[in-house]
Amino acid sequence: MSTFPSMKEKNHTSSVHFSQVRGKRDKSFNSIFESELSKNRIVKRTAKHPEKTKKLTPQDITPILTDFIRKPEIRNLATERGLSAQQLRTSFVRFRSFCLNVKELPVELEIILNDILVGAAHPDDLFGQFMDFAMKIYPHLHCREELSRICDLRDPSAWYPQARAIGRKIIYHAGPTNSGKTYHALKKFMTANASVYCGPLKMLATEVFQKMRDQNIECDLATGDDRIYSNPSGERSSRLSCTVEMAPLQENFDVAVIDEIQLLQDNQRGWAWSRALLGISAKEVHVCGEAAAVPLVKNLLATAGETVEVQEYKRLTGLRVEDSALISLENVMPGDCLVCFSKRDLFTVTKSLENLGHRVAVIYGSLPPGAKLIQCQKFNDENDECNVMVATDAIGMGLNLNIRRIIFVSLKKVELNSDGKRSFESISVSQALQIAGRAGRYGTQYSEGCVTTLNARDLNTLKAMLSSLPQPAEKAGLYPTAEQIEMFSYHLPDSSLQSILEIFTDLCQMDDSLYFMCNIESFMYLAEKMDSIPLPLRARYVFCCSPVNIKDNIVITTLLRMARQFSKNKVMDGNWLTNQMQWPPQVPSSISDLAQLESLHDVFDLYLWLSLRFTQQFQETDKVRQMKTVLDSVIVEGLTKLSQLMSNENDENFASARVAQVPRGSFAQNLVQSGAITPEVLDKLKSEWAKEQINHAKDK
Numbered sequence: 001m002s003t004f005p006s007m008k009e010k011n012h013t014s015s016v017h018f019s020q021v022r023g024k025r026d027k028s029f030n031s032i033f034e035s036e037l038s039k040n041r042i043v044k045r046t047a048k049h050p051e052k053t054k055k056l057t058p059q060d061i062t063p064i065l066t067d068f069i070r071k072p073e074i075r076n077l078a079t080e081r082g083l084s085a086q087q088l089r090t091s092f093v094r095f096r097s098f099c100l101n102v103k104e105l106p107v108e109l110e111i112i113l114n115d116i117l118v119g120a121a122h123p124d125d126l127f128g129q130f131m132d133f134a135m136k137i138y139p140h141l142h143c144r145e146e147l148s149r150i151c152d153l154r155d156p157s158a159w160y161p162q163a164r165a166i167g168r169k170i171i172y173h174a175g176p177t178n179s180g181k182t183y184h185a186l187k188k189f190m191t192a193n194a195s196v197y198c199g200p201l202k203m204l205a206t207e208v209f210q211k212m213r214d215q216n217i218e219c220d221l222a223t224g225d226d227r228i229y230s231n232p233s234g235e236r237s238s239r240l241s242c243t244v245e246m247a248p249l250q251e252n253f254d255v256a257v258i259d260e261i262q263l264l265q266d267n268q269r270g271w272a273w274s275r276a277l278l279g280i281s282a283k284e285v286h287v288c289g290e291a292a293a294v295p296l297v298k299n300l301l302a303t304a305g306e307t308v309e310v311q312e313y314k315r316l317t318g319l320r321v322e323d324s325a326l327i328s329l330e331n332v333m334p335g336d337c338l339v340c341f342s343k344r345d346l347f348t349v350t351k352s353l354e355n356l357g358h359r360v361a362v363i364y365g366s367l368p369p370g371a372k373l374i375q376c377q378k379f380n381d382e383n384d385e386c387n388v389m390v391a392t393d394a395i396g397m398g399l400n401l402n403i404r405r406i407i408f409v410s411l412k413k414v415e416l417n418s419d420g421k422r423s424f425e426s427i428s429v430s431q432a433l434q435i436a437g438r439a440g441r442y443g444t445q446y447s448e449g450c451v452t453t454l455n456a457r458d459l460n461t462l463k464a465m466l467s468s469l470p471q472p473a474e475k476a477g478l479y480p481t482a483e484q485i486e487m488f489s490y491h492l493p494d495s496s497l498q499s500i501l502e503i504f505t506d507l508c509q510m511d512d513s514l515y516f517m518c519n520i521e522s523f524m525y526l527a528e529k530m531d532s533i534p535l536p537l538r539a540r541y542v543f544c545c546s547p548v549n550i551k552d553n554i555v556i557t558t559l560l561r562m563a564r565q566f567s568k569n570k571v572m573d574g575n576w577l578t579n580q581m582q583w584p585p586q587v588p589s590s591i592s593d594l595a596q597l598e599s600l601h602d603v604f605d606l607y608l609w610l611s612l613r614f615t616q617q618f619q620e621t622d623k624v625r626q627m628k629t630v631l632d633s634v635i636v637e638g639l640t641k642l643s644q645l646m647s648n649e650n651d652e653n654f655a656s657a658r659v660a661q662v663p664r665g666s667f668a669q670n671l672v673q674s675g676a677i678t679p680e681v682l683d684k685l686k687s688e689w690a691k692e693q694i695n696h697a698k699d700k
């Protein structure tokens, strides 16, 4: 588990004053300690004769401290007192620096050092002083047991007594994509008296909500930034479609559906599935997902004394891997969906297809849901000219699209390593299966789905992937709750939220065979950014949980402004919001303009997300929703002329901030190295450039 040493250092360096901590020594512990280590030793404490102390030089102190820290007994005792190896190192470095640099050593410390120097005491006798110092850096050591109890995450099933009291029946709909899992679970959802659907995406929650509306079945919608009641009076109806993070655990249902359950192993969001799975209060819980997650779900629920009934499904339509790769974009046909793993590949392929005369629908992760929906509708509409789609893996989950053939432009995805470098990694079997599963959806015009790759060299790899089973799900994600953080803060009133979370993740205990702690990087980043804004803890926690992309400067800057306004108890209305941005939006004329509009959209989503949590300060939700609709249409207009946007894009911006302007050959290599485009797309571009040059020569 990470100990976030660098942040710890930054937080605490300046606040340590040795003289302040002398009074807080743990006498009983030290007396035991001293009696242990002082056995068989004559201690002639200079303390009785303070006049005998001499002014100590660094040459006197350094060997004593070196002796002290080298001793295994010291390390063992520090561990017993709760210091991790990293904390011990940090504490010692600072203790040493303090002893060597302070103008005047505290009297007691000076006496002990003097005693050690003259052989009247042992280096071990420094332990008490050292621990006092360490405890000032790591205040949680004072109340370690209490804190350990709060962050004991070994039995999450016990956190939900309401769900435990029901005696739930759990049905797992297991099977490959397009096998009718969600369909069957939704049938139960529709016919139950009170039910909830928990989906992985806003789009899927909205699709279910819309389906119910179309059939005149009462249903509400709850996503992170939206709440729609089907009852005009604003009263809750007995049916709710929501994103999994919004699953209401305090309500009782007859039926709950938790879709795409295998995502409980997701690094960022897995906690939301774990929470819903263990905590939803429903007589019948229908979970849908890959068969690979069945053993984990069974093991998790066994800790709650619950058993799982598994219903297995088979694909409803055939899925055939073609014998040859597409080779050239000229071979693209209606009903094809080209899947890329970067936005830049997506734009490059789209431009090439538009140049070939295709009308293209595009879907990628950061595209606002409204715009995504319009792109899906255009593509699904048999009468629309747009019959080719280019998408990132954002289409990989549960969506029903009229796709005949999936073409993988590449099988590699850019991953950010822990050292911040980018590298190309193969996509997982599960991702390949999910994406391929979008072809030939049951109920569409295509009774069979086809899959292939753009490049011949990828085809065998794809075949191997699609004939494998996804890796079994190993562990489910967990995340500290607001209540746990609040209780921590009660014990550590002077600590920043960041430190509280560091200590929490450091101390928390969980069953490692079933659970892992979800990534808290985004939370920590925001906590650091908000450190200087005076906010109550609960509000600070909420702001830090905001679903924002921490790499998006526009969104982060606005979030901080919002937090500052909030801290001054100021209301933020639509005008305030538009003053923070360029409004009204202009139709984009380059890819960077388009990206800016997407950021504005995220800002609106952020406002609406906060409005559900702080109703007083964020009141103008209707106005913001209207502005979002305006923005959606401007973004969609931009998408219709992607090729033009790409042509207008400054190469430097488009490639990456890190790529300097260089001649074409090395520029292309740089694009690949920086992860801007994949080698596969570079190959295609090269052959296109070659063709262009031949044509150009012919024209001449």
Ligand SMILES: Nc1ncnc2c1ncn2[C@@H]1O[C@H](COP(=O)(O)OP(=O)(O)OP(=O)(O)O)[C@@H](O)[C@H]1O
Binding pocket: 175, 176, 177, 178, 179, 180, 181, 182, 183, 184, 288, 316, 397, 398, 399, 400, 437, 441, 442, 443
């Ligand atoms: N028995 C059925 N009758 C009519 N339509 C069905 C039936 N079963 C499934 N479908 C339709 O087939 C499509 C695929 O089904 P569904 O979405 O339930 O698959 P899934 O197994 O959940 O796939 P994924 O893993 O991709 O989420 C949907 O449009 C669904 O409405």
Ligand SMILES: [Mg+2]
Binding pocket: 181, 182, 183, 259, 288, 398
């Ligand atoms: Mg499904």
